[in-house]
Amino acid sequence: MEKIYRIITLAILIAISSINFVNAQVNCQQLLKKKISFQDLDSGKIERIFKDFTQLKACGLDSNALEIISDPPLFATLIIPFMDYGKKKNVTYQHIFDKIIEFQNSDEFPFLKRSHDATKALKNKNVDLKNWVADSKLLLQIPLDSNEVEDFYNYLKANPSKDYTYFDAWGIFKSLATKQQQTSKDLGMEEKKNDSPRNIEDALFRGKYNTMTLAEIFLEADSLNRNVVIYFTGWNHIDSRKLELSLFDDKKLNTKLLHEFLFVILYIDDKTRMDEIPNLKKDEYSTGNIIIGQRSQKIQQRYLSSKDIPAFILLDSKGKLIKALSKNINKETLRSFLTY
Structure with missing residues (x-):
């Protein structure tokens, strides 16, 4: 469960x-x-x-x-x-x-119904700190940690905007917070000590790199002296769901992906409109009136010349393909793939 x-x-x-x-x-x-x-x-x-x-x-x-x-x-x-x-x-x-x-x-x-209803309300509710007392209760029903909600409130006070929904503003806030955390190696080491398997998996799937341009990702990879792992998957793809249930329950493997690489997840069937993630409009693969899934397919086509999923690719900080993994994917083959 x-x-x-x-x-x-x-x-x-x-x-x-x-x-x-x-x-x-x-x-x-x-x-x-x-x-x-x-x-x-x-x-x-x-x-x-x-x-x-x-x-x-x-x-x-x-x-x-x-x-x-x-x-x-x-x-x-x-x-x-x-x-x-x-x-x-x-x-x-x-x-x-x-x-x-x-x-x-x-x-x-x-519990899930309350969480679902709260998230749905926040996705359609513009930021208005005059109603913070009521709106913060919705955030806690998702549920979000009370300390994070307080930090979010301080961020909204310092960065007032009526153009964002709470859902959009939260995504920006978390992206900035994650970036600040990752610039501190000492903090990163402390986080490792407190990572539970579930927290690590959650961090993998909600990582900031999923909404960054490849140029930004490679720039950060270069500054951190890390390589980049991109996982191509699909919301509607049965084999991907089965793989993720068995693959990402391994704390050591997830920790390696999270702390030794820049891990990016690209969904090739994501129907989100590009204007919902404005930062991605700057990406070289976002030309034309396309959706997120089409951008993901362009990137996969460049590196793999294939639309088969699930698949992993390993890139250096300059964007050069080191190797790929698209068949017989399991914990053992992924560990081997990450060792080079």
């Missing part, structure tokens, strides 16, 4: 998807008997499956549970357990429906 919690939290903090639920009459019995094939499972197929599931609100599925699992990574995680089962027996929509009902009735669901 801890792994599911991490994935849910990650999905909620990175992106909240909006859904238009289907209000038409639904033949629940017929839909629940529908079989699911896991052969050639790609992002398009997952989206079609999920579109069917939005209709199940008419069959007794809680709309809040549907909205929380609307992010493709979480929905993909829910159907992963049925992949091996599906090789032996038929998997129907009833199986997935029951799994979501189980999630809906779990002890964690009320």
Whole structure:
């Protein structure tokens, strides 16, 4: 359940998807008997499956549970357990429906709903310190650490702006805070002592380098005398979700990625508009009216001449490819890949 919690939290903090639920009459019995094939499972197929599931609100599925699992990574995680089962027996929509009902009735669901609702509200709420008392309660419901919330308040006072939502302002604040932390080697060593496996994994997936241009990344890599590791993945990609569940639960491996390299995650199917992350507009791969996923694909095409995921590449601080890892990825092969 801890792994599911991490994935849910990650999905909620990175992106909240909006859904238009289907209000038409639904033949629940017929839909629940529908079989699911896991052969050639790609992002398009997952989206079609999920579109069917939005209709199940008419069959007794809680709309809040549907909205929380609307992010493709979480929905993909829910159907992963049925992949091996599906090789032996038929998997129907009833199986997935029951799994979501189980999630809906779990002890964690009320907490996750509060977190989801708070994040959704903050994504649409402009910064206004006159309402800080009420707004700070939403931040604590995500949940965020009370000390971080206080630091965030001090940052907002020093940098007033009505043009940002709390969600956007938090992202900028965390990016600046991370940069300040990483310029201090002593502080970095102290952080290593206090890193838990979950905190390290969280730092990997929310790292500031994910929203920096490659030029900025290479400049910082040069100043820190580190190489760069880029992980190409996809929100909707089943193999990537399975890999991450098994790969990034290793504290030593994660610590190595976090403290010896500049670790970057690029999602090739990210549909976020480029104007939502203004800094990336400066990137040489962001020309034209494209989305984040298209930029990621351009970078992958340059270094790998392939769109296959998951994949890792290792670059020096000048942007030169040292080596790549795109087949037989596991903890052992990744450790070997990081040793050069």
